[in-house]
Amino acid sequence: MKIIVARPSYSDTYFFNFFAHASGLRVSVTPLSLVDLVRAHRAGMTPLHGRVADFVLRHPLQAATMGIEDLAAAAEVSVATINRFVRGLGLEGFSQFRALAVASFRPLSPVEKLEAQAAASGRDTDHVQASLDSGLANLRAARAVADADVFRQAAEAVSSADRVVLLGFGLSAPLVGLLADMLIPFCRAQMILDGQGGQERMIRRAFNVRAGDVVIALALPRYSLSTIELARGMRSQGARIIGITDSLSSPLALEADLLLLGPAEHPLLHASATALVALFEALVALLTARRQSAGDAAELTRRIAPFLHDAVAEAPDRPILAGRLLP
DSSP states (O other), X not given: OOOBXXXXXXXXXXXXXXXXXXXXXXXXXXXXXXXXXXXXXXXXXXXXXXXXXXXXXXXXXXXXXXXXXXXXXXXXXXXXXXXXXXXXXXXXXXXXXXXXXXXXXXXXXXXXXXXXXXXXXXXXXXXXXHHHHXXXXXXXXXXXXXXXXXXXXXXXXXHXXXXXXXXXXXXXXXXXXXXXXHHGGGOSOEEEESSTTOHHHHHHHHXXXXXXXEEEEEEOSSOOHHHHXXXXXXXXXXXEEEEEESOTTSGGGGGOSEEEEOOOOOSSSSOOOHHHHHHHXXXXXXXXXXXXXXXXXXXXXXXXXXXXXXXXXXXXXXXXXXXXXXX
16 A cells, blocks of 8 residues: 655644643644654664564554663664664654653543643633634644645546545544535546445445545544445455545554545544545645636536525625625
């Protein structure tokens, strides 16, 4: 499998590095996790460093709690190799490696977030501001790692596919419907797998996916096991997988041929969809620019115009500023 994605470095401080302060309320969007960092460097590692990386990826909790000698023994390498491995990740030493491992091991659950917010005694306005601030941080992080070549390949895959299959459960299910609607002008055919009708129906429909089809799979924390398993199954049947998820540590990342990342951190909710929707818009904007002619756009506008509210026709003598009628 070849995953094509922009690889952020640990020094990219704006990647998941945003803090909002409001009346004592601290909202943090976590820096690049240890798992993300190791995966970003894995392809270029030496065999010995790769052995350490594979242990960390398979056993992140153990790696977070081990001393340097224990980690070296578990990975069957020397302590000197561990130190070189850590420096190869761009970290200053094992203490920073250990701190990152512990800090990034597990995000707070929604319940823990609520408890933390209650302890902070924030006002309603604080929670609203923190939510909006985290959305802005997610958008900035998505912009920082966006790779135009990945978007180009995704657009070409969608437009040339025999059929586009849109997959997502849980929080991602309504997003599947949104993306499907946005992609209608650019698809020869669509199939939606969002859980409606139950798991048996989803498996039956996915079984018919084949080479020539493109699957766009969505996964946000808390990740649906069904999404991962169906994506893996359809890939084994020859379909190309475009994964849209929140980070390289997402289980969907391992099943994707192309990966679009939209960070989903939120101070209270278990995930935010803001950045994913922005990725949808970016992909559709590229498809529109590449495929839709001015004539097509004009014809579409002509056909839907009778069904749209026309503010100018209702009040022709009132001036319009920034899309709004002036009194």
